[in-house]
Amino acid sequence: MSQPVTGFSKLSKIEKIDWLLQHHFDNNSEIKKVILQYWNTDEALQNLHDEFIENTVSNYYLPFAVAPNFLINGKMYTIPMTIEESSVVAAASKAAKFWLDRDGFKAEVINTTKVGQVHFTFSGSAMVLRNFFNNVKSQLISDTASLTTNMQKRGGGILDIELRDKTEQIPNYYQLHATFETLDAMGANFINSCLEQFAKTFKSAAAEDIEIQPHDLTIVMSILSNYVPQCLVKAEVSCKVEDLKENDNENPHEFAEKFIQAVKIAEVEPYRAVTHNKGIMNGIDAVVLATGNDFRAVEAGIHAYAARDGHYKSLTHSEVKDGIFKFWIEIPLALGTVGGLTKLHPLVNVALQMLGKPSARELMQITAVAGLAQNFAALRSLTTTGIQQGHMKMHLMNILNQMGATKEEKAKMVDHFKTHTVSHSEVVKTLASIRQSSTNQ
Structure with a gap:
């Protein structure tokens, strides 16, 4: 059982590991070996990783993969993806190849506005607060000049500040609701710095206003929002219904009807919508991670957007109109290609260069x-062969690795399951049979 510890952050990395071994692993040398084997042999690179966060003891690897053949707005891309789940990269690659021959993907950015808020309480007159805000608004912006100069030179900065009355939800609760354009930066640090200056100016100006009592105004917090419903991007594919056919055994009209029905189910049934959207996030998170962006912020914002009407529903939509099948997504995405890890993490740099x-x-x-x-x-798998056929074949290698299969055994197992259904029990039984056969030879 873990024991309280003081000064842990001041220990060296080896001392931290030794403490862990003593208090959690009975000084198991094998555990230490596992932790150490993931250290990078390049000391400078390891030091770089160590300084990303606090109390590092090792590195945690995720596969860095690529999905080729993406035609987007007439331009070819190979998309980097960082994810551990079987079949995600294979599925994305297969979809890219399918739409490559059907004019590819079309995408457009609808807006890039981001939001930050100063949350405060005010117990005085709402009219007095409104007049005070109108008088101090220009000063709020001018006092951030040292923070916004460089961003403004590139065409970004503070777009607007509003006073929002939230007293119906919480007594005396108000907001300074600010909108920003941060261009190629995700902009979290920029936005938060501006907000904290807004709060400082707002409070000091209030202290000098004769109509506001010292105890009337309390700043609660200043923070950006990861909900960015105005920072929107849309992507879509479309083709004639007849062109959805991949082989002579398929009826494209039946497929389109079933596909659209599956999307509509996710639009009305939250139990299905959550899994439906999780699959979407498999693709999105993998790119967000590979490019050094904040997938937790992206997840939170997108799922909030999926429930913006008070009902959690599908992020994608589909229809057939005048014989044309169309499938599209519209989501909020606050991403950056400068700042953060984009210049620090070597693989992030590789990912961005690849793109x-x-x-x-x-x-x-x-x-x-x-x-x-x-x-x-x-959805194509779900409405045709079922999701497990492809997924379990990809999962086969994970099971074989868990069972310590040799290279020769893996080859035989893959060949066997080309014509058999993969399940954990079937893999165990078949591998045992192969090993028994080898022993008897």
């Missing part, structure tokens, strides 16, 4: 397309 050093707007489009492709592949 042609995209702007934040272009990365938004690429990421939305990855989510749409993932959803298309999942």
